[in-house]
Amino acid sequence: MSSSSSLSLKFVVLFSLSLAGAASLTTGATATFLFPRKPRTKASYTLSPTTRPKATVSDLLSLLGPPPQAESVNSQVARDLRSCFKFLVPYNQTVPARRSLRSKLSLSRNRSGKEIDELILSPPAPVLELARLAVDSGADPGAIHRTLDPTIIPVPDVEGSNEDRCELTRTPYGRRFVNEGLNSYLEFLFEIIVERGPSVGLHVSLSRYDFFHGHLFLAKESGRLGILFHAKEYPAYDKELFPCNMGYCQVGSNVPYDDSMNLRNILWLAPLPSSSSNAWLAPGVLVVLDAHPEGIIFQDLIPEYVNFARTLYEEDFGEVVLDVNYLNVGAEAPKFQIFIC
Template sequence: MSSSIPLKFAFLFSLSLAGAASFTTTAAAPFRFSRKHRTKSSYSLSPSTRPKATVSDLLSLLGPPQQAESVNSQVARDLWSCFRFLVPYNQTPTTRRSLSYKTSLPSRRSEKAVDELILSPPAPVLELARLAVDSGADPGAIHRALDPTIIPVPDVEGSNEDRCELTRTPYGRQFIDEGLNSYLEFLFEMIVERGPSVGLNVSLSRYDFFHGHLFLAKESGRLGILFHAKEYPAYDKEIFPCNMGYCQVGSNVAYDNSMNLRNILWLAPLPSNSTKAWLAPGVLVVLDASPEGIIYQDLIPEYVNIARTLYEEDFGEVVVDVNYLNVGAEVPKFQLFIC
């Protein structure tokens, strides 16, 4: 791990490869339900009878101005009302500066420096973002950037005793470039630190916030991560009567209005596929899925609306799962795993 971020969590990447071994026991897997198609009649219709929003619309709004302008104006307004930015976002192309190739994360960071690390990440992140586009959104290009060393997933906060399997595989890997690993750790810690500013209070724990899904966006190939917080809320027969199996046992995560904010989106800067120019800066935004909003109405599947879950495969090709796990004992110690 890079020395720029104190090693507290274990970071593991779970490879989402076709045919890869995975744990699919319903009682142990992260909270998700079988995919179904919602019928048109089950949507809450907007008074303006606007077109139905799509994830493509959402990504376009956070992309270059030309893409953003292609989104229906009413849909765009409704989606913007659901964005809770953790770093200020500027859509005006004339104010964007060329992205700099910083080499590492500074050990001491001001608020402005943190903003810059999202808008213009260090060189290893920019290189991976360009690789994603230049490869034609080939997941294999990202997989080849991983260190082949296999890292067994250890017991996480007593999960073994509860027969809880948090990751798709019992092992993981990390990126060859330590700068990439450090940046992913930084993203998790940033979300925890800045979340309260938009009403999202999360903790780095196996019941709450520990994973995200790295994807290559449909059409553009843009590199992104859809994070999920509030993964295992405590069972409550009145407000959350959902039995989620072994991994829910012992949860102290309350089911409340913060569930509306459990989907967090990071997008890397978007490079041009024909020049060395950068078309859009990086983004870190909480997606508000409150029932009165367009994200809940149009993008959250009806069968999982109680959990407010956006699905990563709707955003693009899922490449790996990114896990930041507490593998410590009395003193929390975290490590990055890519599975």
């Protein structure tokens, strides 16, 4: 963000619904010509000497799930994937106690590190209820859509985007969850990623060029609720380092293309409920997925045609339900709101 730190900012979070048949955007509405979604082709890299099987997104999700799922992943694939996980909250396969899973911890900014960890591992009740709805509905996107407030909210001008003819969201309007606790929790996720990112080498800012959106999905097979966040969305054009014209939304970007692009994919997973009982099978997760060129995520999970941008695609993780946008609309006092588009 190029504005002076003395200027106060106001952020709004907007959700956009993912309609059946709609294209999944990763680089923004004005940049789809640069990195279009293409049919997958066989990877061109050479397998390791031990000829391990190719890793899948399903393997990645299994490693972050209950122990039986994690143990089902090929041992070498598991080892290589784990080497690319940079956790923003200490990872623990142990399911928190029932009392902890009913947590009502405050989402205020006066939080201790332990409270932040707890809010990821065992979120407040509204998040747990949404996570259980996702599984109990058979991973039905409509069940999640019905928890949204029907009120339509126009997408505001974001940091001069209208003047640049930049369209950041899938649609020109958005909505919010009826339950304000859900909206607040999504704001919390954005803020914690920014706050804790430097601990793993991820330095991002809440701006329309860098970090402002994620894609809420229901995982394949399990129905687990998750969000794949994308940072470093519009790197500045550089004829040597990043000679890519990404359209109107790139104009004015001060985001450098450097090794931090390897860390642009951030994954949040809600706790996983059992489909046959009231039990919880796995706690919540918040992890940066390191896509450095020597790693298995880059080699196996990043499509070759988009490896320059290090993009993991949300539809590979499951059924995409909606887009979560955290937008700076400018104001005298900082305020963060969610837009769902």
